[in-house]
Each structure stands twice: as C-alpha cells, then as structure tokens.
Amino acid sequence: MKTSGRLDGLLFVLFFVIGVVVCIWYLVGHDPGFLPLASEHGGFIDSLFMATLIITGIVFILTHxxxxxxxxxxxxxxxxxxxxxxxxxxxxxxxxxVIPAVIIISLIVVGQVGWGKIFHTEPPDDAFVVEIVGEQFVWNIRYPGEDGEFGRTIPELISRANPIGLDPTDPASEDDIMLLNELRIPLDYPVLLKIRSKDVIHSVFLPNFRVKMDAVPGMTTTFSFTPTMEGEFDLVCAELCGLGHYRMRGYVVVQPMDELEEWLIEQREME
Ligand SMILES: [Cu+2]
Structure with a gap:
C-alpha cells in the first residue's frame, strides 16, 4: 500500500512537470497563429490577445x-x-x-477603451461604404454606385435574379452594383460595412482585418475600419447558420482607391 501510494505521488508530480515543460516549450517556440494583420485597429486587438496570453501563461506555469x-x-x-x-x-x-483582481480589471479597462475606439468612433462622412447582405449560404455585396446612395429594397421583390429585392422604380437603385462573395475595398482608406441578413443570423468575419460582426435579420449592423495591406483575403461566416455554413465564404480584395474606382466603373458598364 505504502509503495503504491508513493508511486501515485511520483506519477502525479511527473505528470505535472512534463505538462508544464511541454506548455512552456509550446508557448515559447510557436507563433500564436494570428493571420497577417491587414487593418489599422487590428494591432491593438493583437497586442491585447498577446498580453492576455502572456499573463495567463505565467500564472498557469507558476500555479502548476x-x-x-x-x-x-x-x-x-x-x-x-x-x-x-x-x-x-x-x-x-x-x-x-487583490492581485488577480488588479490584473483582470486592468485588462478589462484597457479592453473597454480599445473597444470604444473601434466601435464608438463615427466613421468619416466620406468613408467607402459597402453593403453586405448574408443569406444561406452566400454574401451579397452591394456598392451604392456614382450617386453614393443605396436604392430602396423591398422583401417582396426578392427573386433569383434580384437577390436583395432591389426596387427598380427607385432612381437611387439604378447605378447600384451587385456582386456575389467578392468584397473589394480601398487601401489606406476608411471603409464602412453596412451588414444585413435575409434569413438567419450570420456573422461577417474578416480574420486578417480583425473584423467580426453579426448579420442580423431585420436590422443593419455596421463595422468601420481601415485596410492597410494590399492583396486577397478571406471573407467567411462565423455563425453556424445552417447545413451549408462551411461553404459560406467569399474573398476580400484590397487595392488602391484609383484602381478600385476603375474596377467599379467596369462593373457598372457590364451590368
Ligand atoms: Cu452564415
């Protein structure tokens, strides 16, 4: 009895020592897996993530x-x-x-200040506006066109050919540009996403831009941010929205404003 008790204790200690060593090795030797950052506000989110990871990592190792x-x-x-x-x-x-309370309250306060800057700062009036309407299982992307105004939409008009129910009798709808799963936004320029949903709750997730916002039926949610990297990135749905959720993905193209404007004119001519 006595020896097996000793053996249990030894195994217990060994289990934790190996566990802690593996954790330290993993934390120090591995990239935390953030995708390349492509937006202005994202740096703050990444550093808060890192700070939380380092603090909880140290506490984890010390307590073990x-x-x-x-x-x-x-x-x-x-x-x-x-x-x-x-x-x-x-x-x-x-x-x-007291010690955990001070650490956690500090993280919360820093997080709240950053959250306020990201979500409660009005985008500039000349922000590049795009509407993004989720539907099982695609993203309908709409640009307001030259007039800068989105045409009226009427749910009764929704059909295969008219996925968001655009009202053709509204003059503002004439130059609206509709795309599927392709979101083009300008480099180094404030972007305002107007997010809606046709059916269930979806979530616009642009991992490289550290952008995530629910698309909720019956309301318009928004997210404004400034892209800082040219290229092609993922646009995915982060809300389990049905059987086809896994294939509800599109892509984002970030390009200089003049190129994007040219491209928009081309799209307009094609319609
Ligand atoms: Cu979805």
Whole structure:
C-alpha cells in the first residue's frame, strides 16, 4: 500500500512537470497563429490577445509549479503524520484576491477603451461604404454606385435574379452594383460595412482585418475600419447558420482607391 501510494505521488508530480515543460516549450517556440494583420485597429486587438496570453501563461506555469512543489514537499512520510489544517488565512486570501483582481480589471479597462475606439468612433462622412447582405449560404455585396446612395429594397421583390429585392422604380437603385462573395475595398482608406441578413443570423468575419460582426435579420449592423495591406483575403461566416455554413465564404480584395474606382466603373458598364 505504502509503495503504491508513493508511486501515485511520483506519477502525479511527473505528470505535472512534463505538462508544464511541454506548455512552456509550446508557448515559447510557436507563433500564436494570428493571420497577417491587414487593418489599422487590428494591432491593438493583437497586442491585447498577446498580453492576455502572456499573463495567463505565467500564472498557469507558476500555479502548476507550486502545485508540484507542494505535492513533493509535503508528501506522505509513511509515519502517519497528519496534515496541518487551518480554516482561514486573511493575509493569504487578500493577496490572492487583490492581485488577480488588479490584473483582470486592468485588462478589462484597457479592453473597454480599445473597444470604444473601434466601435464608438463615427466613421468619416466620406468613408467607402459597402453593403453586405448574408443569406444561406452566400454574401451579397452591394456598392451604392456614382450617386453614393443605396436604392430602396423591398422583401417582396426578392427573386433569383434580384437577390436583395432591389426596387427598380427607385432612381437611387439604378447605378447600384451587385456582386456575389467578392468584397473589394480601398487601401489606406476608411471603409464602412453596412451588414444585413435575409434569413438567419450570420456573422461577417474578416480574420486578417480583425473584423467580426453579426448579420442580423431585420436590422443593419455596421463595422468601420481601415485596410492597410494590399492583396486577397478571406471573407467567411462565423455563425453556424445552417447545413451549408462551411461553404459560406467569399474573398476580400484590397487595392488602391484609383484602381478600385476603375474596377467599379467596369462593373457598372457590364451590368
Ligand atoms: Cu452564415
């Protein structure tokens, strides 16, 4: 009995030591897996993620090392020793309450300030506006055209040929440009996404831009951001929205404003 108890304890300590070593090796030697950053506000989100990962990583390692140390230091001697027990220790309890509280409150305050900057700052009046309408299982992308105004939409008009129910009698709808799964936005220029849904809740997720916003039926949600990298990126749905959710993906193209304007004129002529 005595030896198997010792063996259990040894295995317990070994399990934690190996676990902690593997965690340290993994944390230090690996990229946390962020996709290349392509937006202005995303740097803040990444650094908050990293700060949280480092703080929780240190706490994780320290607490596990302590656990191993205590298990080893106070292991049974086989002499029938009894553990010392006391019901409370004010000093210890204050320390282990105050320190985590200060760390967590700091993270929350920093996070709230950043959140406020990202979500409660009005986009400039001349922001590049795109509408993105989720539907099982595609993204309908609409540009307002030269007049800068989106035409009226009427749900009764929705059909295969008219996926968002654009009203042809509204003069503002004449130059609207519709695309499927292809979102083109300008480089280094503020973009305002107006997000809607035709059916269920979807979520516009642009991982490289650190942008994620729900598309909710019956309301328009928005997200404004500034792309900082040219290229082609993913546009995916981050809300389990039905059987075809996995294939609800499009792509984002970031290009200089003059190229994008030319491209928009071409699209207009093709329609
Ligand atoms: Cu979806």
């Amino acid at each position: 090392l302590l656990l191993v140390y205590f298990a080893f230091r106070y292991k049974g001697s086989g002499n029938g020793d009894k553990a010392f027990w006391y019901p409370d220790n004010k000093k210890l309890e204050i320390i282990w309450t």
